[in-house]
Amino acid sequence: MNAVTQGELLRTLPFARRYARALTGGQARGDALVAQALRAGLPKDVPGPIALFAGVSRLVPDSAGEHITAKQRQLLLLTALEDLSITDAAQAVGLPVGEAKQRLDQAREALLAVTATDIMVIEDEPIIAMDIRQLVESCGHNVVGIATGEAEAVEMARELRPGLILADVNLGPGGDGISAVQRILQEQSTPVIFVTAYPERLLTAERLEPAFIISKPFEPVALAIATYQAVSGGISLD
Template identity: 90%
Template sequence: MNAVTQGELLRTLPFARRYARALTGGQARGDALVAQALRAGLPSDVPVELALFAGVSRLVPDSSGEHISAKQRQLLLLTALEDLSLTDAARAIGTPLPQARQMLEAARDALRAVAATDIMVIEDEPIIAMDLRQLVEACGHNVVGIATGEAEAVAMARALKPGLILADVNLGPGGDGISAVQRILQEQDTPVIFVTAYPERLLTADRLEPAFIISKPFEPMALAIATYQAVSGGIPLD
């Protein structure tokens, strides 16, 4: 491992875990990728705040993919989900900046051409729910229902069988978003994206953790790439 201190590593670890899970499409595969990066030793050719992102990124084999290559997905996730500059994202994946810029522009264009899916939203705040609907529809998807509480969410998912669920964590008096999703997943295998202002609270290893997490507030591109990753199943590692 390079000169990354334990404190620096602990600060970036939750976000590197979120990135790895979104990249691979699942909790177990993402966490295994982070562990592999730590065992292999982190790159020394990037700043310490990028070392864990770089270690994870460089273990993923590049592939063309059906719509977007592995490196393009990495750039999308690092810039849109983790809010890195394109310069830092390019350094993390080990790609020259001009090439990374071209790859990112092509990836954004490809996202707009991806087939739409039916999305169910779990959100108790009406204004936020309306904003989410507008963002989802702007990405080309269709909102088939909005649930405001845990019981309603379970019943709605059972009836609608959505292609993707976009869920808030805290539903106020209506219950808990993670609990609602756990109940839904007992009946159907549906990709889920959680939306929260405190993503690090969902990455503590204290309870069952989601594979896809978006920080509030977020840009439409973050939702677009998270949706694509969730529906497509992430990057195969072998």
């Protein structure tokens, strides 16, 4: 099979960073994993567009977690966050399609058993905020507050101490979601998931960037696995 082309690599790189960050639970660990995959050489037994996902995935040993295994986390992230087909995701993690599908179905069922989390939403558009609330609650979580601007978000987080923050990046006249989160994290350690229509703008590895990013619009499964990864802290590579 042909090796990955430079064009395929450049197109995939931002999203491989998102995948690796969500998998490991942090920007630095995720970006280091992508760099390690590139240095090691990408697998030649998969199509070019998914070779980098495969390179990252195959550096992570399968291990049991509290609810799902490392391989199951990979399959969930590849299909829900990166929108790969089960066939492509199976190739990326090095499993037969039938076994990958079985493991993915088991992982989705296991997510339903995860303890609910109190979530604070930062979103300036009322209709979008309502949609996010419905999606969050359909995943079994509890929305404890919705902030529409930066100052309100900081004050609300100080008062509510949520278990997770789900933040839009662009708050219009209300400020900047990333700035709001940076101010919040100076006072408390809370997992954060950013929601944006342009995730590639936050996946350059050129500055401090979020570890968990979901593309708008998103599906409940994508939110569920991102929430699980954020709260559980991702996979340990030690």
